[in-house]
Amino acid sequence: MQPVYDWFREFYERTGINLTFIYDGFDRARMIKGFWLTIELSIITIVLSVLVGVLGAWLQRTRLKPLRAAVDGFVSLFRNTPPLVQIYFFYFGLGFMLPRVLDPSTGSMVPLITNVQWAILSLSLFAGAFNIEIFRSGIEAVPNSMIEAADSLGYTRTQIYWKIVLPLAIRNSLPALGNNLVNLVKTTNLAYAIAVPELMYVSKQIWSDATNVREMMIFLLIAYIVLVQLLVVFLNWLERALKIPGYGQTEGA
Amino acid sequence: MNVIPPPTIIPPTPDAPIVSLRAVFKSFGANNVLQGISLDVAKGETICIIGPSGSGKSTLIRCINALVPIDSGSIQVQGIEVNDPHLDKLSLRRRVGIVFQQYNLFPHKTALENIMMAPITVLKQEKAEVEARARALMKKVRLAGKEDFYPGELSGGQQQRVAIARSLAMRPDVMLFDEVTAALDPETKKEVLVTIQDLAKDGMTCIVVTHEMGFAREVSNHVYLTEHGLIVEHAPPAEFFSNPKDARTREFLSQVL
Numbered sequence A: 001m002q003p004v005y006d007w008f009r010e011f012y013e014r015t016g017i018n019l020t021f022i023y024d025g026f027d028r029a030r031m032i033k034g035f036w037l038t039i040e041l042s043i044i045t046i047v048l049s050v051l052v053g054v055l056g057a058w059l060q061r062t063r064l065k066p067l068r069a070a071v072d073g074f075v076s077l078f079r080n081t082p083p084l085v086q087i088y089f090f091y092f093g094l095g096f097m098l099p100r101v102l103d104p105s106t107g108s109m110v111p112l113i114t115n116v117q118w119a120i121l122s123l124s125l126f127a128g129a130f131n132i133e134i135f136r137s138g139i140e141a142v143p144n145s146m147i148e149a150a151d152s153l154g155y156t157r158t159q160i161y162w163k164i165v166l167p168l169a170i171r172n173s174l175p176a177l178g179n180n181l182v183n184l185v186k187t188t189n190l191a192y193a194i195a196v197p198e199l200m201y202v203s204k205q206i207w208s209d210a211t212n213v214r215e216m217m218i219f220l221l222i223a224y225i226v227l228v229q230l231l232v233v234f235l236n237w238l239e240r241a242l243k244i245p246g247y248g249q250t251e252g253a
Numbered sequence B: 001m002n003v004i005p006p007p008t009i010i011p012p013t014p015d016a017p018i019v020s021l022r023a024v025f026k027s028f029g030a031n032n033v034l035q036g037i038s039l040d041v042a043k044g045e046t047i048c049i050i051g052p053s054g055s056g057k058s059t060l061i062r063c064i065n066a067l068v069p070i071d072s073g074s075i076q077v078q079g080i081e082v083n084d085p086h087l088d089k090l091s092l093r094r095r096v097g098i099v100f101q102q103y104n105l106f107p108h109k110t111a112l113e114n115i116m117m118a119p120i121t122v123l124k125q126e127k128a129e130v131e132a133r134a135r136a137l138m139k140k141v142r143l144a145g146k147e148d149f150y151p152g153e154l155s156g157g158q159q160q161r162v163a164i165a166r167s168l169a170m171r172p173d174v175m176l177f178d179e180v181t182a183a184l185d186p187e188t189k190k191e192v193l194v195t196i197q198d199l200a201k202d203g204m205t206c207i208v209v210t211h212e213m214g215f216a217r218e219v220s221n222h223v224y225l226t227e228h229g230l231i232v233e234h235a236p237p238a239e240f241f242s243n244p245k246d247a248r249t250r251e252f253l254s255q256v257l
Helices: A002-015 A025-059 A065-079 A083-097 A115-140 A144-152 A157-194 A199-210 A213-241 B057-064 B089-093 B111-121 B127-140 B156-168 B186-201 B213-219 B237-242 B247-256
Strands: A100-102 A109-111 B019-028 B031-041 B046-050 B072-077 B096-099 B174-178 B205-209 B222-227 B230-235
Touching: A025 A065, A025 A115, A025 A157, A025 A199, A025 A213, A065 A115, A083 A115, A083 A157, A115 A157, A144 A157, A144 B096, A157 A199, A157 A213, A157 B111, A199 A213, B019 B057, B031 B057, B031 B222, B031 B230, B046 B057, B046 B213, B057 B072, B057 B096, B057 B174, B057 B205, B096 B156, B111 B127, B111 B156, B127 B156, B156 B174, B156 B186, B186 B205, B186 B213, B205 B213, B213 B237, B222 B237, B222 B247, B230 B237, B230 B247
Parallel strands: B046 B205, B046 B222, B096 B174, B174 B205
Antiparallel strands: A100 A109, B019 B031, B019 B072, B222 B230
16 A cells, blocks of 8 residues: 555645645544444444434323323424434433443543444434434325234234334335435534544544645535445435335335 | 223124124214114125115214214124223224225335235235235235236226225125225126125125125125115015015116116
């Protein structure tokens, strides 16, 4: 790889375009870490937010009124407030109320929940609130007659939800879910605000040190395009894989 | 502490009707759909319920398997009182199968899976045994070879026959048919009617809500005409169609025949 690094260093000397995160070992290491952290944040929050969505949409249908009200309250809270405010609230508001614990490896007192964990929690709940609404609309699109048929075959409410309603609702919800997950990947960079060293944060560190703001801005734009495109390709594949022959185009007879 | 009384079960006597309705009332708001329906169905009998649209036919058979709760009266299926707040719905529903006008197959499962799902999920029966039975049922409804097709890939008549097989897989004692051919074209209608006829011949107790007068005349043991939530007239088909006693029956028959 050394010739590549040398080429980019020479490229900088020739053109003034300074891509330190390629040729400089230190910048390269933190960029790779930051990039991976963004991918990790994305994957973990996607999975958790989908779980929040499925569970929330399920709880919305329980007969227990307080539980339904709690889900509605949760959705309102996380849908109607800016995600940055949520991250700050968790990290500075809740985080500082929790006790600190001893880290045996360093011998110092550290927060019970780290900033990365707060970012994961906060972003998962934020996107999860939207997923609840997305799944709800998918569930409502499942014809009542389908539920009646399962009911008449002796299925319990829980069996109807997991075996009939959810598999159809997920398919109904996929396009809207895709939009929300794309948004979620882009929103992971708000973790920057609580010093989570993800893609945005390390880029800021690099441009502060190397004063290559212009280059880093262009790189960031391209990096997010690539990341989101990967997700879009996956979602398209998923939509095709879950496609049911003969379903969705012409309903009924 | 409240002691929950056990569900009412009257042990059936050999010649007791398998389904028995007494003075069943049901209203949706101000709309009185059933205004005192009583009827008996003996084991192995096929009865047809006919009548103008909105006369309460569909509501009537949906009450029998508790899809629609009734306001008052009594419905008994093999000694199980349906109008009982402590009704064990599962024990009722494994005895009573229902087939709907719109088939309502599960679109994300193949024909065979549609038939196998309920016995495995609901009755916890063994998969291999259920599969063998499901394949036999596909043959019975003359759809052998279509096991791996999804509902969306089958014609209306084929879907409806899968729906019948799906109900039969639960080994019910009574089958309810709610205008099952109303959404079908004349050709496919016949396939479905023949399937029901086969069932009736095999001794299945069938309660059929239908507009098919030919079917009512040829297959049923007894015909009921409902209007405004009441049974206007009932008789064996020969008598019902050739010698109707009630003026309303004569008027209805003159419109549909």
